[in-house]
Amino acid sequence: MPELIKIKEDPSFQLLCKRRWRSCIVLILLALSPFFLMIFLASYFDSLAFDFLLAQDNRHVWYFGGLMMFYFLALSALHVFVANNYHEDANTQVELVLKARDSHY
Amino acid sequence: MTFTYAATIFLITSLFLIFVSKKMATRTKSAADFYSSRGDISSFQNGLAMAGDYISGAAIFGMSSLIFIAGCDGFFYAMSFVLGWTVKQILITERARNIGRFTVADIISYRLNRGSVRAFTSLSTLAIILIYLIVQFVAVAQVFQFVLAIGYSQALLAAGLAVVVFVSLGGFVASTRVQIIKIYALFLVVGFLCGFLMSEYDFSLSKIFNSANAAGGIRMAVPLGLLEDPVSQLSLAVGLIFGTSGLPHTTTRYFSVMNAKQARQSAMVATGVIVLFFLMISLVGVVAVARLHLDDIDGLDWVSTSEILGTNMVILLLSRTVVGNLFLGFIAAITFFATLTVIAKLVSTGASSVSRDIYVHVILRRRVEAMVEAKVARLGALLIGVLALCFSVVFDQQNLTFLVSLAFGVAAASNFPVLLLSLYWRGLTSRGALVGGLVGLISSLGLIIASKLIWVDLLKNPEALYPYDHPALFAMLLAFATAWLFSITDRSDKAKRERLAFDEQYIRSQIG
Numbered sequence: 001m002p003e004l005i006k007i008k009e010d011p012s013f014q015l016l017c018k019r020r021w022r023s024c025i026v027l028i029l030l031a032l033s034p035f036f037l038m039i040f041l042a043s044y045f046d047s048l049a050f051d052f053l054l055a056q057d058n059r060h061v062w063y064f065g066g067l068m069m070f071y072f073l074a075l076s077a078l079h080v081f082v083a084n085n086y087h088e089d090a091n092t093q094v095e096l097v098l099k100a101r102d103s104h105y
Numbered sequence: 106m107t108f109t110y111a112a113t114i115f116l117i118t119s120l121f122l123i124f125v126s127k128k129m130a131t132r133t134k135s136a137a138d139f140y141s142s143r144g145d146i147s148s149f150q151n152g153l154a155m156a157g158d159y160i161s162g163a164a165i166f167g168m169s170s171l172i173f174i175a176g177c178d179g180f181f182y183a184m185s186f187v188l189g190w191t192v193k194q195i196l197i198t199e200r201a202r203n204i205g206r207f208t209v210a211d212i213i214s215y216r217l218n219r220g221s222v223r224a225f226t227s228l229s230t231l232a233i234i235l236i237y238l239i240v241q242f243v244a245v246a247q248v249f250q251f252v253l254a255i256g257y258s259q260a261l262l263a264a265g266l267a268v269v270v271f272v273s274l275g276g277f278v279a280s281t282r283v284q285i286i287k288i289y290a291l292f293l294v295v296g297f298l299c300g301f302l303m304s305e306y307d308f309s310l311s312k313i314f315n316s317a318n319a320a321g322g323i324r325m326a327v328p329l330g331l332l333e334d335p336v337s338q339l340s341l342a343v344g345l346i347f348g349t350s351g352l353p354h355t356t357t358r359y360f361s362v363m364n365a366k367q368a369r370q371s372a373m374v375a376t377g378v379i380v381l382f383f384l385m386i387s388l389v390g391v392v393a394v395a396r397l398h399l400d401d402i403d404g405l406d407w408v409s410t411s412e413i414l415g416t417n418m419v420i421l422l423l424s425r426t427v428v429g430n431l432f433l434g435f436i437a438a439i440t441f442f443a444t445l446t447v448i449a450k451l452v453s454t455g456a457s458s459v460s461r462d463i464y465v466h467v468i469l470r471r472r473v474e475a476m477v478e479a480k481v482a483r484l485g486a487l488l489i490g491v492l493a494l495c496f497s498v499v500f501d502q503q504n505l506t507f508l509v510s511l512a513f514g515v516a517a518a519s520n521f522p523v524l525l526l527s528l529y530w531r532g533l534t535s536r537g538a539l540v541g542g543l544v545g546l547i548s549s550l551g552l553i554i555a556s557k558l559i560w561v562d563l564l565k566n567p568e569a570l571y572p573y574d575h576p577a578l579f580a581m582l583l584a585f586a587t588a589w590l591f592s593i594t595d596r597s598d599k600a601k602r603e604r605l606a607f608d609e610q611y612i613r614s615q616i617g
Contacts, residue, residue, distance in 0.1 A: 027195045039339050
């Protein structure tokens with residue numbers, strides 16, 4: 001489909017892809033890093049990583065986990081917000097280009 | 106009989122829910138009806154249905170029991186399940202929605218060799234679904250065992266019969282609407298249970314955790330498993346987080362909505378529902394530590410202590426002990442129905458794989474009438490169901506969440522690398538996808554067989570060949586490495602065409 005391939009050079013399409021890449025990488029790093037950091041700390045510093053939590057109160061391990069779940073939910077909502085507000089602008093541009101090309105051909 | 110009252114309520118409520126499913130069922134008119142909805146449901150409804158597919162017997166029964174047994178380490182599973190869903194939303198949802206149609210194989214084979222890649226994807230899909238189904242059958246059988254006071258083998262037969270009745274009445278076809286009803290019903294009973302439990306502690310989380318810490322000891326305060334064996338926990342986390350992206354039965358829900366915007370909104374709704382549910386079920390587990398004692402368990406003369414402690418029925422035991430037999434009947438019926446709907450969804454996804462991927466695209470290699478395809482799908486459903494039921498006989502002593510994490514491990518090592526590379530890497534060829542995927546599938550299954558679960562507990566060998574419980578960390582890396590190696594060394598004309606076709610797939614995946 002040569003008409004479709006031509007869209008790759010379209011600035012609106014390139015902008016869309018660039019924005020998606022950026023947001024995808026940032027969100028994935030935000031999602032994975034605290035979780036894997038927790039495992040890393042546990043493996044390298046043994047229980048030391050949890051000492052600051054345990055020193056306060058045993059319950060804080062659970063509260064920390066609960067907050068982490070809401071953090072993942074917030075990231076999920078952020079993904080939808082970013083995509084709906086920033087990706088869709090570029091998407092609309094791409095659709096206009098597609099329509100123009102369809103009418104041309 | 107102590108539980109006659111609960112058993113009666115259980116049977117009446119279950120029959121009512123199955124009757125409601127029958128009313129919801131519509132006749133199968135086309136392949137689109139059969140595999141997914143026709144794009145006529147809202148993103149909120151689709152999100153509820155997605156969460157319904159994800160919240161299985163493992164989450165309902167296994168999670169609270171795992172926290173009861175393992176304390177903080179059980180909660181680690183819950184966090185991984187939620188993170189896995191978020192990662193899937195960010196990495197896979199939109200692109201998969203834009204280029205897929207009915208099954209995971211449709212996405213992967215968009216620009217790759219349809220025959221071989223479809224054959225691999227359907228094989229891995231069936232392997233994942235089989236393990237997942239075993240878990241659900243064990244869950245349903247243990248509910249029957251607990252509430253109806255019958256032996257495990259009789260309970261398993263009753264579970265098989267219940268699935269046949271449910272599927273033949275149409276719960277299979279109307280799965281989207283049924284999943285929505287399931288989520289509402291599940292939140293109603295588990296929410297009520299949490300409210301009741303919290304009222305016993307004056308709605309104070311501090312009081313609950315103080316009681317649980319006093320009864321549960323060090324396991325409630327420190328994640329012992331994470332500290333003692335971080336490699337195993339890392340492998341578990343990798344399996345749960347990336348395996349979610351490779352699960353075939355939840356991915357197909359993206360095709361039920363009209364566009365990518367609705368798909369990502371559905372995923373967000375599902376994340377919200379999953380977070381709330383896992384928090385509620387974790388609370389049930391924590392209260393169980395504080396409230397359940399051996400005396401409660403010994404009171405059940407037909408269920409041995411090890412069966413309850415080692416496995417899964419903590420939520421039902423807590424309902425009976427704290428709230429009473431009437432509520433036990435209701436919660437058992439609704440959780441049974443919830444598990445039944447997941448079985449229906451799993452069986453329908455497996456059946457789609459057999460009929461569409463294997464029968465139509467690999468064996469016949471030509472289009473067939475929708476009703477012929479549906480007939481093959483029903484035959485496939487029967488075979489998958491019987492196979493899973495047979496395997497369920499030997500896993501009654503295992504925790505369901507642990508068992509389902511193995512299915513996630515297989516998905517992380519087989520479907521996920523191929524799906525991710527096909528969506529994001531131009532260099533992936535059919536040869537790389539096939540070899541990488543098969544290596545991931547075979548190595549993950551091999552490591553499960555060599556682990557303690559099968560090698561020691563089932564085959565009665567003195568020591569496990571693989572020292573960890575979860576295969577994903579090693580098998581997934583191996584799958585990525587072989588997919589990369591066999592792709593970059595592929596110099597064939599076909600490989601060149603497939604690399605060129607990436608541009609078209611990429612544009613389609615971005616704009617739908």
